[in-house]
Amino acid sequence: MNEIYPVRPISNASATRTDGFNIDLRQQIRVLWRRRFLVFAVAGGVFIATWLFLMLLTPIYAGMASVMIDTRKTRVLDLKEVITTSQPQLTTVLSEVEVIRSRNVAERVAASLDLYKDPEFNPSLRPAKSGVAAALNSLMSWLSAPKQQDLGPEEAERAMRAGVVTTLVGRVTAVPVPQSMVINVSVRSEDAAKAAQLTNALAEQYVLDQLNSKFEATRSASVWLNQRLEDLRNAVAQSERAVAQYRGSSGLIDSKGVLPTHQQLAELNTQLIQTQGRRSELQAKVARLETLIRSNRGAEAADEMIESPLIQRLREQETTLMREISDMSTRYGDMHPKMIKGVAELNELRAKINVEISKLSQGIHNEYNVVRARESALLDRIRQLEGTVKEQNRSEVHLRELEREAQANRILYENFLSRFKETSEQEQVQQPDARIISRAVRPYSPAFPRKGLIQLAMTVVGLLLGTILALVLERLDNTFRTREELEDVTGLPAIGMIPFVDKKPVAKYLIDRPTSAFAEALRGLWISLCHSDPNSSPRVVAITSSFPGEGKSMTALSLARTVALLGSRVVLVDCDLRRSSVAKLLEIQPEHCLDDVLGGKVELRAAVLRDQSSDLDILPARNMDRAPLDMLNSAVMENLLHTLRGIYDLVILDCPPVIPVAEAQVLGRLADKTVFCVLWDQTPREAVVNALRQLRDVQVSLAGAMLTKVHLKKHARYGYGDIGYYYGRYKGYYAD
Structure with missing residues (x-):
């Protein structure tokens, strides 16, 4: 059955919301009207926050000095290095920018100008304030740093100095000049003259830091390598001792490449094979003997299984006596006294044979039991040794690990020893890699803030943010409402x-x-x-x-x-x-x-x-x-x-x-x-x-x-x- 409605192609679900070429202006206005409170709230919040922020700001002045990076190596014996002009290298300049903004240089500046006694950099020396500004400053101080009254005198002093250096670092600006090796250095301050003084001091301390860092680098490398060599030497000795101790505690002392437990296990296996062979032989005899005895063939058992000289003699006497009885039976008859005596002697002789056979059969059984007990003892001992061998095999794995560790420590020690010798031979005359080409002068107008322009710009930004947020929230809605x-x-x-x-x-x-x-x-x-x-x-x-x-x-x-x-x-x-x-x-x-x-x-x-x-x-x-x-x-x-x-x-x-x-x-x-x-x-x-x-x-x-x-x-x-x-x-x- 066909549909009455024409089939239209299914629209892209996301394109309906994001197609920028089919914007319905009335729809967008309705969206902004529905979310007008959000737009005005964002704009108002930005306006108020900007106004409060500007009211709390103090005018800041900035000095300006220029420093040029010179990477040429000056050596008396190499004239080419003296007259060669260095080429601008962006990575080198950016690295020196970070050096200028480092805490090391800032600490030198703070010490040279005694900024620790300057209320601008040391908040503890500032007079107490009242009002909203004081409350905000107290809140920021409480959030950013621990309370000094909770610290000891020495720790409080260190915390104070660290805070002064941090403040100074935050006011330093270093910007490289494009296509050159020049860096413009600036330091901000509430006082114009102090801004110029701080900028010049920063540039001077940076140049001195360049010279000192080269001497300290060589000394630090030598000291560190020496300490590291001592640690590696101890590590090698300790790892080798660990190998020897573990080998002795685990019983892994071998003899010509074979462990004692392995030798014992081989000997016991040989004895076990021999004992099992003897046990099988005796077991066969006992089984045959019991079979013959149960079948009333004990005499045959004696002949077949038992080799005894006494039984052989008794058997010969039995044969002789039976021959004599046979002769007397034909001569005298069964009731003759000699016949009766001969039969009695034959029975007595056979009784002796049976007694002797029983003794020998019991002896075979006893020997069989002894052999079985010995076999069981050998099996128990072999199982014990096998457990010991397994444990020693696991110990050998750990031993090899210790040996590899000792070998690695030895190789590392040798490498560091070679590097230490190379570093000790590479000392040379050092010189700074930078020089001041322009010193700072006193600025006459504040660099920050420009209140009117900032307030207007942030108000427009607030409106744009509110509008964008409203439209984005509407566009992100991927459901159906109408x-x-x-x-x-x-x-x-x-x-x-x-x-x-x-x-x-x-x-x-x-x-x-x-x-x-x-x-x-x-x-x-x-x-x-x-x-x-x-x-x-x-x-x-x-x-x-x-x-x-x-x-x-x-x-x-x-x-x-x-x-x-x-x-x-x-x-x-x-x-x-x-x-x-x-x-x-x-x-x-x-x-x-x-x-x-x-x-x-x-x-x-x-x-x-x-x-x-x-x-x-x-x-x-x-x-x-x-x-x-x-x-x-x-x-x-x-x-x-x-x-x-x-x-x-x-x-x-x-x-x-x-x-x-x-x-x-x-x-x-x-x-x-x-x-x-x-x-x-x-x-x-x-x-x-x-x-x-x-x-x-x-x-x-x-x-x-x-x-x-x-x-x-x-x-x-x-x-x-x-x-x-x-x-x-x-x-x-x-x-x-």
Whole structure:
């Protein structure tokens, strides 16, 4: 469905405020008139501050002397350096300017002229004053320096001298003459003769300072290098001692590159391997022996596992006795006394063999246990040594760090020793690098202040500052306050301004106050929507905004109630499945919601609720854990809207905001018209432009834009001539 309003290009949100070639003079005058108190306050403040400041000022005189910088080196053996003319060097001149303004030169001047006893430079010698000037001077003194009565005599003297020098430094001016090596020196004073005297003294002390600084520089460098060498020598010795001490305390004394703990660990590992081999051998014997004994093959165990001379002899006797018994059994029979004696001797011999086998088997078990205990002891000792080795490895890291530090100190010491020798050999005859070419004379007119000119200039400056501040504050306001601004920036018709309601609950305000400005604005919004298309009134209207909290849900609910109270069949569908608001505004807890209908869980009539106060039907929603875009951008949603078209005269969709989520673009395409809400004096213009661009990219049919939560009293004070201004001015027509 095409829009009745022509689509204008979206204006640049910042260009509307900052385009200097399309300045509306009347608008600028209105801005200055609205902020006239700010302009006059700034101008008045500047005027009063300037007047008070000028009244407190004392006339100041300035002497003027000229000093020329001469950077030529005078050496008797080099004639070229004597006659060569130095070239102007800006960096050299600027450096000498800072020397002239230094505290060192100022201290020499103060000492030569005894400025510490001059009341102009020593405030403690001035007579007591009364009035505003005295109060301001006391305040400045209290803020800038500690109270001398809190200091000792020596500290108070030093503080006094430092204050005199600081005052003198603040009155010194040194300006280089362009394209030359000349510096104009000036010192300000309340007395004209003293100004000339101070200027000449400053120039003289600067020349003397040039000469003294060269001698002091060489001496200071030699002293400093000597002290630094002593410190570095001690640092080298200390770092080397630290290496030796740490090596001894950490047990890192190596023998041919190998630490003792490493040797012990290697030996213990060798012993452990041997012990484990012996333990495996004994373990195999014990297992074989126990197997044979359990299988009643003890004799075989003795033959296979045990090598004992005694058992071998007993075994030979057993063999001989068994042979004799075999002969007697064939000769005498089993009951013969010799046969019985032979059998008894055989049993006794076998008993001895079994006893001996048991002793030897127990010996094998004992040896096996001893070997296992030795293996366990070796493992414990190896673990201890491994912990010691790890600790020593960490200690070696720190040791190497100490060694590197000692090496660095040694290299630094050697470098400084070489530099000290070079500095001691480079002393030469010094001379000053500056001379006075013009001395100061007594000035006859004050250099400062020029009261009339300053007062006039500062008054004009105050007016300009106030004007600029007012315009800047207005230009920095990047929100919407009028329907004209909204139309200029968005290119859409402004179809409504909804007043701000400060009474709670807001959702019931329309029902309780049907003749209020709030209700009248909603009826006007509905009329604008009805005429937004010349062919037919929209049946499905989507309401959205740039961000949450701009009043779109309250607008959707209030508009739906307004149309329902006019006698139409209206349904409000809460399509914000991320942050549903309609149920909260109505203070209801629905059993079934929009997602149940779209998911096929319930029928449409089971989820629709009736608002008894306005006969409005509501299809609520609940917050979903997953993204609802696929559910809203489906054929099921289109079929649902088609069904609602057949039942109701108007379907209002409370959509999510455009910028955070993408659902509003999908729902806008399904609706006949879309209304865009903008929060009055809050929503940034760039956000509105970006949101509308997203909607237009998907061919959403926009009915227009509207301002929500308009503060009528504030709006009326701005002097705009739109409908919001008359809402506030003619509020007697409404029952608020």
